[in-house]
Amino acid sequence: MDGFWGALARAVGLILAWDAELIEIIGLSLRVTLSAVAAACLIGLPLGAAVGAFRFPGRIAATVALNALMGLPPVVVGLMVYLTLSASGPLGVLGLLYTPAAMIVAQTVLVAPIVAALTRQVVEELDREYAEQFASLGLGPLGRVRALLWDARYALLTVALAGFGRATAEVGAVMIVGGNIDHATRVMTTAIALETSKGNLELALALGVVLIAIAVAVTGTVMTLRASAVRMAYG
Amino acid sequence: MAEPLLSASGLCFEAGGGRLIDGVDLAIRPGARVAVMGANGAGKSLLLRLLHGLIRPSAGEILWRGRPPGREARQAQAMVFQRPVLLRRSVRANLRFALAARGAGRADRIARAEQALVRARLDRLAQRPARLLSAGEQQRLAVARALACAPRLLFLDEPTASLDPASALAVEALIRDAHADGVAIVLVTHDAGQARRLGDELVFLDAGRVAETGALPGALEAPRSEAARAWVEGRLHTGPAR
């Protein structure tokens, strides 16, 4: 376990040294991941809520599809987005390949089904409780979805965190569409992969520890805010 | 005789091969106070949901003031469930939400919510999360929310069944106030005393059929049907009298 403790010490050292390059990589990681989670929520929350709250033909198929898409392999998503954004691809004119925007797109594709599928479950359970009351009030479909999303907000925060976890951890998609370019598209996970391939295992592990620390910090902050909001407001 | 607010004719509901509501005819006049009673499983709650339009009947017809119920019928009716369904928001926000769903404007919403708070004596709890109220306070809020929407017809599905006597009386007081304002009431209850206090007419259901109707309190004192008699006397009764 020598390597592990060495890596731990080195991780602490890396953070304390506040190395400019490391800060840049952490910054880009957070920017890409948080943007992707935000975009995934914009898509996944209404989509999941619609599938959870409405009865329509093909609803079971949609549920199965959402749940299955939760397990999309990042490399496959990376390849799909690469082929789309490639200069020879349909959206090549946008010139997004090997930019953070491409990485955000790839991670959004990866995370949106997770957000949608988990939202579907949360909203469906809540709707079972609210449906008669809403029908009695004559609430329209849009009003129903809005009210369900708002009343499920604390559970949905956990859903967003699940998406954040997935985006933070994945390397396959951002590697392919970002290219792991120094000072342009290098993020924590691709930096870890790079240092591993250079045989700098301790540094790679130290970066991994830093990544875990960031994930814990973000999740902890959100959960603390959530807990105090729940305490202060609604039961 | 005034034109009925709501009328049902030949109302049937089938599920799982069984006929749970079987040919019910009913008319509810403006300002009426109807108590729906019957044994467990007689179809009381189901009938209420059919009349309120939460469930589609398998056969038969429901008319709102002589016409098929539409948006106006929805706006003019409200329902209180046995277990109050409250949003995960404050007491005040629950009231405003219902008013918004009914299309009330912002200023109107705020004013009517405050009135309802005072009427239900919930004004000091206005900021509290609705789901942290006591059971009695929750049901008062549910009734206040229904009444804030100014319905002409209020359905109540065993509104005091899970409350202590004092809370039940507070809820009954709200219902009486509403009737005094001219709201028609259809109340499902197991409690003969409550039926006498809040009802003018009895509809006694037995296995999905109307076994007996009559004016209260007399109808409960001398029931004509075997089903109602058995129920009043506390005997077991297993099927419709044929």
Next chain:
Amino acid sequence: MIRRGLIVLALLAALPAGAADRFIVLQSTTSTRNSGLFDLILPIFRARTGIEVRVVAVGTGQAIRNAARGDGDALLVHDREAERRFVAAGHGTARHDVMYNDFAIVGPRADPAGVAGMADAPAALARIARARAPFASRGDDSGTHKAELRLWRAGGIDPAAQSGRWYRETGSGMGATLNVGTGMGAYVLTDRASWIAFGNKRGHRILVEGDARLFNQYGIVAVSKRRHPRVKAKLAREFVDWMLSGEGQAAIAAHRIDGRQLFFPNARR
């Protein structure tokens, strides 16, 4: 609430990547990137021209395929045949020799196949095959992988038939394959630069080197604007010219680790 989210998102996406717009994408190999070559020479080029070079480091095969889709402005790889086909197909303007180093066979200190000190690489591979000693191959269609396959052929052996037994194809980059090799005590064919810069040697060392057939030539190609209109041909041209120039060649020669030179410039100009 949704509108606010959209605005935040738009702002985040619009933030600059922290780099000038005068940049090109160079499709290159893991061996050049992992050796640290680019960290030394690209800042010199940028100081001279103001052009940033963004390196995508993958296997030679994938680098060429990416460039053939137009996803790169220049190509720096090591598979002469594939580079010539790339140019012949119209994807590149011209191919130039730029530098070389050599491959070596590294293996565990115990050397179970007894190849240490051999000067004939194919014969050494044949001996490894006879000993059924573990051998970790790139297996990823990279320049190194193709060079390795040429050596097996020269030794009269078809290792693919042994794949999954003593012959292990990692399907990964040089670094990942070296990690596998040092982890399982396997022989590996590697370029010298990757080996020198590799940090997880674990007692492995160079056992076979110096065979003329271990020569490893790198070539540079500017991607053709006629074939791929979005290519930044002028900037790419500048980069290729500089790499072949006296200053570029001197910069390549100056890259050393522990006093050892990793790449030897050999542009003919």
